[in-house]
Amino acid sequence: MKPLDPAALDCLAALADDRSFEQAAQRLSITQSAVSQRLRALEAQVGQLLVVRSRPLRLTEPGKVLLRFARQVHAMRADVARELGVAPSAHERLPIAVNADSLATWVLPALDPLVHEGLSLELVVDDQDFTHDWLRQGAVLGCVSTVREALRGCRSVPLGAMRYTAAASPGFVAAHFNGELPGLNRSNFSRVPFLVFNRKDDMQHQWVSRAFGVRAPQLRERFVPSSEAFVRAVVMGWGVGVVPEVQASELLASGALLALRPEVELQVNLFWHQWKLGPDDGAPTARMAMLDRVGAALAAGAKQALGAAIAAPSQRSTGVSGRSARASPPG
Known part of the structure; x- marks a missing residue:
């Protein structure tokens, strides 16, 4: 050809x-x-x-x-322009797909130095179980995903695990559980409102299934399609929320949120996937491609924020979907 x-x-x-x-x-x-x-x-x-x-x-x-x-x-052309000290074309940018909870917590601090260097970035937000589709279909060059296996022509790097716990405000606990913890139990969970990110989000159902051994639980749902607003709504007493510990740790420590059953935890393993655009020797250099630098920055940021190791495949929390934005995989 x-x-x-x-x-x-x-x-x-x-x-x-x-x-x-x-x-x-x-x-x-x-x-x-x-x-x-x-x-x-x-x-x-x-x-x-x-x-x-x-x-x-x-x-x-x-x-x-x-x-x-x-x-x-486009990515290689931008790398060449950067090395030559030439401004890249105005319409060129590096698109990557991330899940909303990661975006709301550790992704922006991880990428901040590169953005201030002049990185033209486009962040596509979708459920972490679906970001891989954006990569496979060519809409993005990298993604944060729950998928472990790399596509052909790509590489996959473990990032860490986001842990989720069920929480509610003190006012909610007082109103629905007479102020008693853990309050939520097998006999009352179906009468208590749960906050849900959107219709892709089954985190609450997974948590209830694990906590009470109930298959396909039916929940009273209130939808709040924003990671930041989701946690804020939990604080305001709108319902029980299964929240990322990295996002809610200060609120839990201060008493603004109460963990309902802290012994029940969901763990979502995250991986960075990217297309291989150059030599794959794994050695970071000052002249490494920008996509490689984005991957390295995300790996370092995730390690600092999440800390938890990736569980072995047999130990994974299977079928757990995380928060997403109302986005559709590329058509």
Whole structure:
């Protein structure tokens, strides 16, 4: 196959991001006609349809394959520009997918030094069981995921384990459990409101199943689709919340939140996945690719914030989904 036109790959990536020819043209500062011509030329070269012209448009499976390649080209081009001291193109950025609880706790401090160096970053937020789909389909170059195994052409690095515990406010405990701890039990959990992040979030069901040996428990649910607002709602007494210990530790220590059954804990193992864009010798250097530096920064930040080791596969908390944003895997 002849070398692929970088400008056509830029158009494909812009179409994947903006889902319309008009917005892709605006992003690239060219005409819609130019976007269409470059896409048609790319489709003619590979002999396959790459984009379904729907509203919004979507990529075909061959289009997703080329999107992965386009993302990798963008990352390598940005690395070369950085080494030469040249400003990267304004529309180029490094997309990674993370789960909302990690974003709300340790991800931003971990990436802060790189952002202040000038890293152009795009954070895509989804459930940690689904971020891997964004990587597989080429929408991002790296992801924080619960998936252990690396995709072909990628590498996987253990980050640590996020631990979750059930908590409620003192006012909630007083109102629903007569002020007594642990309060929550097998006979009353179905009458007590639980906070839920969104419809992907089954953390509360997993916790109740583990705590009381109940299969498929039915809960009174109140939805709060933000990690920060979720914890705040627990503090305000909206319901029982299964919260990340790293996020709620100060509130638990101060008494603003009370752990209902601290002996019952869910552990979610996290891994960093990224495409291999260069030599894979594992040796960090001052000139290492920015994607490698992002991975190293996240690994260091997770180790400092989470501390817990990854459990062996037989010890994992299976079927546990974490908080997510209302996002859909790339189509």
